[in-house]
Amino acid sequence: MSQVDYPATIKQLILLMKSLPGLGPRSAERLVLWLMGRGESRVGELIEALTSLEERVAICEECGFFQEKGHDCLLCHDPKRDRRLLCVVEEAADILKLERSGAYSGLYHVLGGKLSPLDNITPADLRIEEMIHRVTELHTEEVILALGADVEGEATANYLADMLRVTETAITRLAQGMPAGGGLDHVDEMTLYQALSGRRKL
Amino acid sequence: MLSRLFLRDYRCFATATLALHPRVNIFYGRNAQGKTSLLEAVCVLMRLQSPRTSTKSEWIRFEASTSLIEGTVNDVDLRYAQNATVRRLAVSGAVCTRSDEYLKNTALIVWLDHADMNLVRGGAEHRRRFLDFAAAQMFPEYRDALKAYERSLRSRNYLLKRDDVIPWKQVDAYAVLLQKHGSVLRRCREALLTALEPHVVAVQQHLSGNTEVAALSYARGYEGDDLAAVLHERRAEEERSRSTVAGPHRDDVTLEINARAASAFASEGQQRTLCLALKIAQARVLEEARGQAPLLLMDDIFGELDKARRQAVLTALPAESQIFITTTFLDWMEQTTLNGHCYEVSNGAVEQRL
Numbered sequence: 001m002s003q004v005d006y007p008a009t010i011k012q013l014i015l016l017m018k019s020l021p022g023l024g025p026r027s028a029e030r031l032v033l034w035l036m037g038r039g040e041s042r043v044g045e046l047i048e049a050l051t052s053l054e055e056r057v058a059i060c061e062e063c064g065f066f067q068e069k070g071h072d073c074l075l076c077h078d079p080k081r082d083r084r085l086l087c088v089v090e091e092a093a094d095i096l097k098l099e100r101s102g103a104y105s106g107l108y109h110v111l112g113g114k115l116s117p118l119d120n121i122t123p124a125d126l127r128i129e130e131m132i133h134r135v136t137e138l139h140t141e142e143v144i145l146a147l148g149a150d151v152e153g154e155a156t157a158n159y160l161a162d163m164l165r166v167t168e169t170a171i172t173r174l175a176q177g178m179p180a181g182g183g184l185d186h187v188d189e190m191t192l193y194q195a196l197s198g199r200r201k202l
Numbered sequence: 203m204l205s206r207l208f209l210r211d212y213r214c215f216a217t218a219t220l221a222l223h224p225r226v227n228i229f230y231g232r233n234a235q236g237k238t239s240l241l242e243a244v245c246v247l248m249r250l251q252s253p254r255t256s257t258k259s260e261w262i263r264f265e266a267s268t269s270l271i272e273g274t275v276n277d278v279d280l281r282y283a284q285n286a287t288v289r290r291l292a293v294s295g296a297v298c299t300r301s302d303e304y305l306k307n308t309a310l311i312v313w314l315d316h317a318d319m320n321l322v323r324g325g326a327e328h329r330r331r332f333l334d335f336a337a338a339q340m341f342p343e344y345r346d347a348l349k350a351y352e353r354s355l356r357s358r359n360y361l362l363k364r365d366d367v368i369p370w371k372q373v374d375a376y377a378v379l380l381q382k383h384g385s386v387l388r389r390c391r392e393a394l395l396t397a398l399e400p401h402v403v404a405v406q407q408h409l410s411g412n413t414e415v416a417a418l419s420y421a422r423g424y425e426g427d428d429l430a431a432v433l434h435e436r437r438a439e440e441e442r443s444r445s446t447v448a449g450p451h452r453d454d455v456t457l458e459i460n461a462r463a464a465s466a467f468a469s470e471g472q473q474r475t476l477c478l479a480l481k482i483a484q485a486r487v488l489e490e491a492r493g494q495a496p497l498l499l500m501d502d503i504f505g506e507l508d509k510a511r512r513q514a515v516l517t518a519l520p521a522e523s524q525i526f527i528t529t530t531f532l533d534w535m536e537q538t539t540l541n542g543h544c545y546e547v548s549n550g551a552v553e554q555r556l
Binding site: 115116117118122123150151152154155156158159162163188189190193 | 343354364
């Protein structure tokens, strides 16, 4: 007895959807079926949006953030930004978080991930050469390593600090500790431990 | 104190409900009926790990997809569900996504079984696991430091093995992390051993009738305070061995009886007593440090002790501890003096007998 299944085209689309992060086989199937049924009118919009993504959006060769093709990077070419500071982040999305905090107005550099030998991510996979090149070109006075506090993030920070030593620029990293506006009872022990060891004199 | 335990599709139990006694709970039955699984379930509920296996899907009952352990600990409801890939935790009915939040609500435990002999006779990894299990319950920062240390070590060892020419700059980036987390491990293990020593000595004396003097000391896995510097000095050695040659993962505990190495010179009986002394000392230290007596999970260790030793062990345990004992026969137990419950475990069913 032959098994009844979706036509090959639909199966192919489901497979494609499934390969997107955060989607399992069930959600992928549901999305495709929705697109063929009630969501039919949205298919055109989706196609257009996907094409223009490729046509109009580029990645800035300097900082690694997104920019409109044919335009200058909003971050790298903003005369108001402090060109003596360079903040290194793992992913482009991290830039937006830092920008929303309003605490920083220097330049950025996106690494594109973090070192992880167990996942086979080596220095060659990250934009480290570009970072050192920029620090030398821009005569950066301070490099701020805004990487995660997990094992891979810390190892990457240590590695970058080592690589940057030749440029003789100041290297800092984000502090770890108390969340803003919270009492002691809302903080877990590990955070409190780090906050205590990184305490400041008043 | 654990007042209620409920299991569904856990090991050989389809369902089991137990109302537990605050002092002594004895599970008896023939071999392979599920007695140890009951103790294991208590351990999993309290520590999220099993002393028997590291494959969590193993404890899902054959033919079932999800296993469930529930318990009421100091009037808080805990719930642990595990399917083939995912575990779900809940405290008082509310889902808990962080294991350290969950663990704050669990009771302390000490596990005693035959494999404790490895503490004296086995390799250093058994003694490190003993330290880890106790320290993780004593020091809030220990568990995270251990996890981070192990992950850093795995990465570093992999880097040392991966290429013909070792990428030292990357390797060194991990040495800094080993130093950072390793110093937490060392500080906690030092404090733990200092707290354990007087109790081990006292309990060994008590159990042996004042004839044996036990001693334990910390054999550190690296000299000095700066692990990163030590590793830097021993680079040539690492180049040959292609693995991390120093650090807390090389820690050991030296055990002695009457000033001679316990593994080589002590008799079988002396070794067994020393293992008991270590576990009883662990219970006392946990009680001192955290202000609550731990649950004692004793897997089949009473049957082989003579009456005097059995009595000595029972009096050496923290008086407030809730005790769980498995055994295949009850002859050794003076039933008139039992202050507790007795359950018969037979083919995946539990029934209270006393």
